[in-house]
Amino acid sequence: EQEELHCIGCGVPIQTEDKEGLGYTPKSSLQKSEESGKALYCQRCFRLRHYNEIQDVSLTDDDFLRLLNEIRTKDALIINVVDIFDFNGSIIKGLHRFIGDNELLLVGNKRDLLPKSLKKGRLIQWMKERAHEIGLRPEEVLLTSAKKKEDVLELLSTIEEYRQGRDVYIVGVTNVGKSTLINAIIQAAVGEESVITTSQFPGTTLDLIEIPLDDGHYIIDTPGIIHREQMAHYLSPNDLKAITPKKELKPKTYQLNAGQTLFLGGLARFDYLEGDKGSFVVYTARDLMIHRTKLEKADAFYQKHVGELLQPPTDLEHYPLPELVRFEFTAKEKMDIVFSGLGWITVPKGSKIAGWAPKGVAVIRRKALI
Ligand code: GDP
Known part of the structure; x- marks a missing residue:
């Protein structure tokens, strides 16, 4: 029977199977430590020691x-x-x-x-x-x-x-x-x-x-707490990069009439249902493509183009995206409609709108930030 090994840095049991889990250590490092008799660190502590870099681990x-x-x-x-x-x-x-x-x-x-x-x-x-x-x-x-x-x-x-x-x-x-x-x-x-x-x-x-x-x-x-409503959990690493802003947000303003729809890539959808023609300001990563269509055509447009013209998602095969779910709001004053993790759209007072996001990701209304 093998003795259980512990990381000398943080004390967790060493394991070599789950790369994301606590105590992960590559098999090769384990071997080296056995041969040399040197102290054994888990990968997280190893990186911290050598690169001054702290790694996330997933916990249950x-x-x-x-x-x-x-x-x-x-x-x-x-x-x-x-x-x-x-x-x-x-x-x-x-x-x-x-x-x-x-x-x-x-x-x-x-x-x-x-x-x-x-x-x-x-x-x-x-x-x-x-x-x-x-x-x-x-x-x-x-x-x-x-x-x-x-x-x-x-x-x-x-x-x-x-x-x-x-x-x-x-x-x-x-x-x-x-x-x-x-x-x-x-x-x-x-x-x-x-x-x-x-x-x-x-x-x-x-x-x-x-x-x-x-x-x-x-x-x-303490290890990062997983918030299941975050968009990040449904995306490939590349797509997550694409929706994460790197620089100061540059808002984009759209003049919309009721009956128009904006797609935020293929990850979210915004329908202007009722109200006067007005300005809607979109705050997302600069590279996220925004497409404007007619509301009456939006369902069919999405079915046809998600993952292609409407990107991200770019890898639906490996990272299937839950269907978009609809939330309806009426703005009594200037409001932000927030697509968790993706950004938000500031809507004018009096507008009635619908926001769509992948099932499990929240769309909420809040007092305008800007
Ligand atoms: P953790 O999971 O909370 O430990 O987050 P990380 O430190 O791994 O950072 C997550 C992402 O946010 C990485 O892409 C970082 O580069 C980025 N990030 C962290 N701090 C900042 C910041 O102050 N400004 C910006 N723009 N990005 C940041």
């Missing part, structure tokens, strides 16, 4: 609940990172259930994607209102761009102000940029990338990555 729902329940029993400061481009897809509704009475800071990451003309104060106020609507009570709301390493120092000093000698847990759904932000924090806190060594990442409990602070406490990274 049970693992998440266990992890989150653990946080509730701690006296800690909680940082919840959300993606301001996919705010509704990345906010965690029941967060207070999981974090108990612990104080919360809400961090809106990917600030670089929203127009520079949008004032910081306004954006923070908007986030506060949306957070309160779903019962989140953050002590403070901050904005960062992990990718551009902007406002990371400000985040660190706010963390210092609030943590009062406690540990800090960072939580968030997948794809909000949590790993990028943590790496930026490590760099801001430690300086040069190469300074990071394992001694600064002592063997930690289970599946958590810990960044030491100078008073013996830690910033603890």
Whole structure:
């Protein structure tokens, strides 16, 4: 019988089958370690040590609940990172259930994607209102761009102000940029990338990555929580890239009459049902193709062209897309109709519209952001 091996970095059992799972280690590394007698790291810890790069792993729902329940029993400061481009897809509704009475800071990451003309104060106020609507009570709301390493120092000093000698847990759904932000924090806190060594990442409990602070406490990274309403879960990696904006959003304005339809690639559909001729502003990745058709022809047009003229999806064979499901809305004031993960369309007051997205992906209405 073989003895169970554990990663020396994080303590999880080593496995060689599931690349996305916890404790994954390539068979070749396992062999090398057996031959050389050197310490064995799982791939996630290996990359962290050598490339200062944190990898996502997928966990089952049970693992998440266990992890989150653990946080509730701690006296800690909680940082919840959300993606301001996919705010509704990345906010965690029941967060207070999981974090108990612990104080919360809400961090809106990917600030670089929203127009520079949008004032910081306004954006923070908007986030506060949306957070309160779903019962989140953050002590403070901050904005960062992990990718551009902007406002990371400000985040660190706010963390210092609030943590009062406690540990800090960072939580968030997948794809909000949590790993990028943590790496930026490590760099801001430690300086040069190469300074990071394992001694600064002592063997930690289970599946958590810990960044030491100078008073013996830690910033603890938790694995990304999977939000099933995210469009990302239905797309190939290439298609996900194509719908993910890389630069500041450039809104596109369409003058629409009632009875017209816009397709956002083949992933979503927007029907203008009733109202005067007006301006509809589309906020999506720049490369996403938008097609305008007549509403009465839209069903047939979609059937005929999805996966071809209407892309993404580009690989329906391997990544079948659920059928589009319709949601109807009437805008009492200027509103955003949000296609989770894909972007949103700002509609004028008084318009009646329908938004369609793949079954399982939410279409929601919210107060206009811009
Ligand atoms: P995680 O799953 O939350 O750990 O997210 P990652 O750190 O892996 O980032 C997910 C994607 O978002 C990657 O493509 C990143 O390059 C991108 N990303 C992360 N932070 C930012 C940011 O501040 N701005 C922009 N535009 N993209 C970001």
